[in-house]
Amino acid sequence: MCGIFGVHGHSDAVRLTQLGLYSLQHRGQESAGVVFVDEKGGARAVRSMGTMNDAMSAELERVKGVTAIGHTRYSTAGSSTIENAQPVLSRTRGGFVALAHNGNLTNAAELRMDLEERGSIFTSTMDSEVIVHRLARSNADRPEERLAEALCEVEGAYSLIVTMGDTLLAARDPRGWRPLVLGRLGDAPVFASETCALDIVGATYEREVQPGEVVAVDAEGMRSSFPLPRRELKRCVFEYVYFARPDSRVFGGSVDRARRALGKRLARECPAPGAELVFSVPDSSNSAALGFAEESGLPYELALIRNHYIGRTFIQPTQAGRDAKVKVKYNPVREVLEGKKVVMVDDSIVRGTTTRGLVALVRAAGAREVHMRVSSPPVTGPCYYGIDTPSREELIAARLTPEEIARDLGVDSLGYLSLEGMLASVPGGPHGFCHACFSGDYPTAPPTDPDKLRFGCGC
Numbered sequence: 001m002c003g004i005f006g007v008h009g010h011s012d013a014v015r016l017t018q019l020g021l022y023s024l025q026h027r028g029q030e031s032a033g034v035v036f037v038d039e040k041g042g043a044r045a046v047r048s049m050g051t052m053n054d055a056m057s058a059e060l061e062r063v064k065g066v067t068a069i070g071h072t073r074y075s076t077a078g079s080s081t082i083e084n085a086q087p088v089l090s091r092t093r094g095g096f097v098a099l100a101h102n103g104n105l106t107n108a109a110e111l112r113m114d115l116e117e118r119g120s121i122f123t124s125t126m127d128s129e130v131i132v133h134r135l136a137r138s139n140a141d142r143p144e145e146r147l148a149e150a151l152c153e154v155e156g157a158y159s160l161i162v163t164m165g166d167t168l169l170a171a172r173d174p175r176g177w178r179p180l181v182l183g184r185l186g187d188a189p190v191f192a193s194e195t196c197a198l199d200i201v202g203a204t205y206e207r208e209v210q211p212g213e214v215v216a217v218d219a220e221g222m223r224s225s226f227p228l229p230r231r232e233l234k235r236c237v238f239e240y241v242y243f244a245r246p247d248s249r250v251f252g253g254s255v256d257r258a259r260r261a262l263g264k265r266l267a268r269e270c271p272a273p274g275a276e277l278v279f280s281v282p283d284s285s286n287s288a289a290l291g292f293a294e295e296s297g298l299p300y301e302l303a304l305i306r307n308h309y310i311g312r313t314f315i316q317p318t319q320a321g322r323d324a325k326v327k328v329k330y331n332p333v334r335e336v337l338e339g340k341k342v343v344m345v346d347d348s349i350v351r352g353t354t355t356r357g358l359v360a361l362v363r364a365a366g367a368r369e370v371h372m373r374v375s376s377p378p379v380t381g382p383c384y385y386g387i388d389t390p391s392r393e394e395l396i397a398a399r400l401t402p403e404e405i406a407r408d409l410g411v412d413s414l415g416y417l418s419l420e421g422m423l424a425s426v427p428g429g430p431h432g433f434c435h436a437c438f439s440g441d442y443p444t445a446p447p448t449d450p451d452k453l454r455f456g457c458g459c
């Protein structure tokens with residue numbers, strides 16, 4: 001998963017992009033980058049491994065640009081390197097092209113092979129670079145026509161922010177897998193993965209970039225087109241369940257409201273009779289736990305405290321990194337838990353590693369009974385569309401039944417939200433969502449060579 005941001009025609013474009021990336025940091029913590037375009041059309045990139053940091057901020061303070069785009073990234077296995085940090089910046093015969101991508105292209109391996117056979121030389125292992133090479137080869141007149149031509153054979157998930165000369169472009173794949181919103185700061189259009197990034201720069205939310213839409217902005221104004229073939233809508237339901245920030249709107253709906261509704265539905269489907277209190281696994285489950293507490297009439301307590309200086313365990317690329325971080329990330333509040341029958345609400349269980357550790361912590365702090373409730377169905381398959389869920393073998397729900405999972409985790413009971421319940425609870429549901437990692441109903445044929453895809457994918 002990644003966060004993307006872009007602003008056009010603002011004297012403070014670099015600083016605004018920097019701020020935008022701070023609020024999209026939850027979408028990727030392995031690298032961050034900004035490309036800015038000056039008034040003469042020159043472009044420069046500042047990129048760094050890790051989060052937006054002081055050194056990068058200090059460097060960005062010294063530069064000026066009227067248009068800028070930014071990217072926060074997490075990668076899939078084996079590709080967490082500075083060469084793969086985005087935005088990608090290339091000099092083409094038509095001028096500078098910069099690209100920030102959120103999503104995964106499912107036919108990147110085939111497209112890359114084809115381009116290499118025709119002489120393209122790649123400088124990274126990212127799928128996103130395929131789009132840049134295709135852009136460079138286009139002979140179309142207008143930037144939006146070149147982008148449409150570059151995207152016409154591309155399959156899979158992409159929300160993109162691109163600069164070509166002094167034109168800023170934004171595009172979303174026809175299935176709309178990943179979010180992308182448009183806002184405005186004065187006269188300057190601002191694009192971002194989530195509305196929390198508009199809020200931080202003081203921009204007003206206007207609308208979503210529509211699935212299949214290409215938006216171009218230059219000195220002549222803004223143009224919208226729909227050059228890509230229409231497809232069935234497949235927005236990622238996991239954005240509502242886990243990934244997006246609760247203070248954001250994505251896919252036209254409030255993430256907080258979605259999570260509360262998921263929690264309420266969970267309380268109706270999987271009540272926990274006899275329980276005395278509800279708490280969340282912070283922070284992504286807070287709203288769902290509030291919904292569960294409200295619906296069940298139980299008090300909501302803060303029983304786990306999260307250390308905010310440790311990144312999300314889910315987006316650490318290696319198991320060793322994940323295990324070490326779980327231990328220092330949460331601490332239980334003994335005074336809340338001691339002697340109590342408790343409901344622990346989490347948004348999802350992926351490998352089970354984190355949950356097992358948390359249950360042990362909660363029991364060690366004196367909880368008498370631990371009833372685990374999950375505000376999504378069991379995750380039984382990998383994601384090919386931009387979220388780094390692990391291979392099927394690593395997913396606990398792909399190997400064990402719910403009863404076996406409960407024993408493995410050490411809980412007194414375990415309840416998952418049903419697929420129907422999840423889809424009925426999210427704004428705009430139940431139709432138009434991808435739920436493949438829960439249901440096995442993949443909207444595209446799985447890639448013929450998933451390993452190659454995982455090696456090559458951008459975010």
Ligand code: SF4
Binds near residue numbers: 436
């Ligand atoms: S497979 Fe799951 S995580 Fe991936 S896009 Fe679909 S719903 Fe989202």
